Amino acid sequence: xxxxxxxxxxxxxxxxxKGTVRWAPAAETKIRRLIIKAGWRTEGxxxxxxxxxxxxxxxxxxxxxxxxVSVAFEVPIPEDGPITYxxxxxxxxxxxxxxxxxxxxxxxEKSGPFRVVPRESSR
Amino acid sequence: MASHETREGRCVLVDKGDMVAGLVPWxxxxxxxxxxxxxxxxxxRSTGDFILSLFSLVSLAPAVWFNYQxxxxxxxxxxxxxxxxxxxxxxxQMGDTVHLRFRRRVNGKAAVRWIEGSLxxxxxxxxxxxxxxxxxxxxxxxxxxxxxxxPMPGPDGALEAEWNVEIPPEGPPSFFAANNRIDWKVVAxxxxxxxxxxxxxxxxxxxxxxxx
Numbered sequence: 025x026x027x028x029x030x031x032x033x034x035x036x037x038x039x040x041x042k043g044t045v046r047w048a049p050a051a052e053t054k055i056r057r058l059i060i061k062a063g064w065r066t067e068g069x070x071x072x073x074x075x076x077x078x079x080x081x082x083x084x085x086x087x088x089x090x091x092x093v094s095v096a097f098e099v100p101i102p103e104d105g106p107i108t109y110x111x112x113x114x115x116x117x118x119x120x121x122x123x124x125x126x127x128x129x130x131x132x133e134k135s136g137p138f139r140v141v142p143r144e145s146s147r
Numbered sequence: 148m149a150s151h152e153t154r155e156g157r158c159v160l161v162d163k164g165d166m167v168a169g170l171v172p173w174x175x176x177x178x179x180x181x182x183x184x185x186x187x188x189x190x191x192r193s194t195g196d197f198i199l200s201l202f203s204l205v206s207l208a209p210a211v212w213f214n215y216q217x218x219x220x221x222x223x224x225x226x227x228x229x230x231x232x233x234x235x236x237x238x239x240q241m242g243d244t245v246h247l248r249f250r251r252r253v254n255g256k257a258a259v260r261w262i263e264g265s266l267x268x269x270x271x272x273x274x275x276x277x278x279x280x281x282x283x284x285x286x287x288x289x290x291x292x293x294x295x296x297x298p299m300p301g302p303d304g305a306l307e308a309e310w311n312v313e314i315p316p317e318g319p320p321s322f323f324a325a326n327n328r329i330d331w332k333v334v335a336x337x338x339x340x341x342x343x344x345x346x347x348x349x350x351x352x353x354x355x356x357x358x359x
Contacts, residue, residue: 070272073324105355113272142355
């Protein structure tokens with residue numbers, strides 16, 4: 025199972041979300057590639073809007089049973105956000121996602137939410 | 148909506164809808180709806196068809212409404228120049244106390260009774276149902292300012308109103324996407340004796356920063 029370890033569940037706009045993705049297979053597994061991506065999407069009354077702000081692809085490898093894949097990532101959050109928002113018609117949600125592309129088997133995916141908050145004034 | 152010019156932490160917004168360009172859509176709508184109503188009327192008259200005659204009466208309604216709106220806009224445009232709003236500070240942060248200075252020049256004499264103003268924050272969510280597109284809105288915040296009674300034009304002929312308003316510390320900041328938006332705007336309304344009232348609208352941008 026994929027696990028996320030985030031340095032902080034909150035990050036201000038213009039900041040960087042730092043974390044690590046970990047995956048330990050039960051049996052020896054060959055992975056074709058590992059993709060980490062992050063972005064925001066809207067939920068609510070309106071049609072969905074979404075934007076991916078970060079994407080990193082890591083090359084494949086063979087992981088032995090009991091082995092551990094650990095990949096650090098750092099997501100730059102845009103200066104203008106948007107911030108995480110819970111409104112009446114609109115919700116804005118941020119998440120980091122990991123996809124493991126495994127040949128001849130179901131790919132593994134996991135999504136981990138985090139919050140983007142306003143930053144302190146630069147004045 | 149509004150164009151803007153920024154300098155030294157303040158911004159002057161101008162409502163383009165108050166300018167001559169703001170008349171064009173109303174003129175186009177008035178002409179098109181008038182021509183449609185006229186032709187439907189002619190067809191109904193020449194054929195003597197009762198349904199067409201009835202339809203011509205119905206199609207007259209939008210023509211009258213668009214012509215009324217165009218004449219109203221024209222009268223306002225003749226009497227008032229485009230509204231301006233000076234906003235300090237700029238850009239606006241969450242929790243800022245914002246100073247607003249509204250100005251609108253008057254051509255000739257106009258008995259302006261009140262200048263009213265308000266700050267609005269609106270969520271808009273657009274969605275598609277079948278082939279139709281609908282936008283749902285929710286007013287997050289609506290703050291009415293103290294109205295200025297019997298404003299007198301200054302030496303340059305401009306009426307003025309000044310207000311201070313606090314943007315809530317929790318925002319929300321402005322947000323613009325294809326289907327969903329969060330808009331902040333200031334609406335300033337002139338209430339005029341014997342002349343149509345008119346609104347000026349100014350879009351504000353609230354950035355995701357917390358004021359000190």
